Amino acid sequence: xxxxxxxxxxxxxxxxxxxxxxxxxxxxxxxxxxxxxxxxxxxxxxxxxxxxxxxxxxxxxxxxxxxxxxxxxxxxxxxxxx
Numbered sequence: 001x002x003x004x005x006x007x008x009x010x011x012x013x014x015x016x017x018x019x020x021x022x023x024x025x026x027x028x029x030x031x032x033x034x035x036x037x038x039x040x041x042x043x044x045x046x047x048x049x050x051x052x053x054x055x056x057x058x059x060x061x062x063x064x065x066x067x068x069x070x071x072x073x074x075x076x077x078x079x080x081x082x
Contacts, residue, residue, distance in 0.1 A: 024064075028056065 033052040039045040061067040071077060 028060075032056070 029052075033049065033056075034045065039048070058069055058071040060069055062069065065073055
């Protein structure tokens, strides 16, 4: 008991993330870039971010977009003026 209340267990990661609109991109960022492999330094990890972001936005299919990448959906990207 804490101050007369029964302590509640912490919610699981899944419970904390449910309903959060950014959870998919955050999960992708962590699982597919930050923790995918060990980096020697934070500098090395930061250096890998631009490549991962390019992959994530231009090549990786997204379920919410019917398997398309965000770049496939957006027509006004730099260099893609229609």
